[in-house]
Amino acid sequence: MKSLKNHFSLIAALFTILFTLQVYQILERSISSYEETLRSNYAMVVIATSALEESSLISRFDIIRSVEEISPEKVIKRLEKEMDKTSLGLLRASLPKFYRLSLEHYPQPEEVDILSSQLENMKQIKRVENFSQTHDQIYKLLILYKGVTQIFAFAIFVVTLLLIVKEMRIWQFQHEERMNIMALFGAPIMLRSAVLFRLAIIDAIIASTMILAVFSLIINSGWAEPYFNDIGIQVTLFDYAKDSFLHFGLALSLSMILALMLVVNHKEEV
Numbered sequence: 001m002k003s004l005k006n007h008f009s010l011i012a013a014l015f016t017i018l019f020t021l022q023v024y025q026i027l028e029r030s031i032s033s034y035e036e037t038l039r040s041n042y043a044m045v046v047i048a049t050s051a052l053e054e055s056s057l058i059s060r061f062d063i064i065r066s067v068e069e070i071s072p073e074k075v076i077k078r079l080e081k082e083m084d085k086t087s088l089g090l091l092r093a094s095l096p097k098f099y100r101l102s103l104e105h106y107p108q109p110e111e112v113d114i115l116s117s118q119l120e121n122m123k124q125i126k127r128v129e130n131f132s133q134t135h136d137q138i139y140k141l142l143i144l145y146k147g148v149t150q151i152f153a154f155a156i157f158v159v160t161l162l163l164i165v166k167e168m169r170i171w172q173f174q175h176e177e178r179m180n181i182m183a184l185f186g187a188p189i190m191l192r193s194a195v196l197f198r199l200a201i202i203d204a205i206i207a208s209t210m211i212l213a214v215f216s217l218i219i220n221s222g223w224a225e226p227y228f229n230d231i232g233i234q235v236t237l238f239d240y241a242k243d244s245f246l247h248f249g250l251a252l253s254l255s256m257i258l259a260l261m262l263v264v265n266h267k268e269e270v
Contacts, residue, residue, distance in 0.1 A: 009166075009170070010200075010255070011203050011206050011210075012163075013160045013161075013163040014160075014204060014208075014251045014255065015210050016163075017161070017251075017254070018211045018247045018250065018251060020153055020157060020160070021157075021247070021250065022211060022215060022238065022243065023153075026235060026237055027149045029235045029236060030228070030233060031145065033234060033235055034142070034231065034233050035106045035142070036106075037232055038106045038138065039105055039106040040102075042131075042135065043100045043101055044100075044103075044112075044115070044116070044131075045070070045098060045099070045100060045101075045129040046101060046119060046127075046129075047096050047098055047099075047126045047128075047129075048096060048098075048099060048125050049096055049124050050097065050124045051097060052067060052099055054066065061119075063103050063104055063105070063107065063115060064101055064102075064103060064115075065102045065103055065104045066101075067101055067102075068100045069099055069100075070098035070099060070100055072095050096126060108139065109135065109139060112130050112132060113130075113132070116128045116130045165258060196259045197256065200256055200258075200259045201255070201256075203255060204251035204252040204256075207251050208247040208251050211247050212238075215237060216238070218238075219237050224237060
């Protein structure tokens with residue numbers, strides 16, 4: 001308990017970095033899931049004078065995922081009571097063909113413009129509806145959300161990294177007398193600094209364990225799920241195998257690297 005109190009600052013700094021990393025991962029997963037939802041819902045509508053072959057369009061345009069013909073029968077059925085069979089037959093024969101183009105990913109505005117232009121240059125295509133205004137607004141909001149998230153994560157990372165450096169310096173001052181005494185007896189620098197590395201490993205384990213406990217509590221409470229359900233996405237808040245390994249590896253790497261830097265600096269002062 002005493003050791004935990006003495007090194008609470010480093011544990012708190014590591015915990016803040018790991019928590020920020022996990023929140024950033026959740027936001028990235030949310031954005032990816034939302035992008036997939038947008039991709040599934042977004043489609044371009046093409047009006048053609050003759051039938052279009054799906055295989056031909058997919059081979060010509062890599063971004064096109066599938067081509068689905070939109071049947072006009074629903075509209076025609078609404079007119080059955082108002083028109084005779086002959087008129088309905090003529091209407092059916094004169095109607096152009098409508099197609100729904102689904103894409104491989106949620107496109108950038110430039111990709112939409114290029115694809116629309118290329119499609120309109122095809123002889124059998126009369127018109128392309130890409131819903132550009134709505135698409136552009138959603139895409140810009142998505143990019144803004146990504147940018148703000150990245151800036152926030154970077155700022156928190158820098159601040160907490162400085163806290164870790166400061167805490168390591170405090171460690172160095174606390175153990176400087178002991179290290180100097182060991183140096184008088186000819187102990188190598190790594191042996192003199194063994195306590196720094198031992199405490200760095202312990203604090204990395206504690207911080208990563210705390211992250212695991214916090215997000216396990218969040219998942220088990222279920223309070224986050226309704227928020228994701230409201231926007232229609234599924235997000236993994238914590239991957240116990242992948243995220244646990246990542247957090248422990250990052251915490252351990254940061255602690256050991258900073259401890260090694262302080263050891264090297266101490267060696268230069270001696």
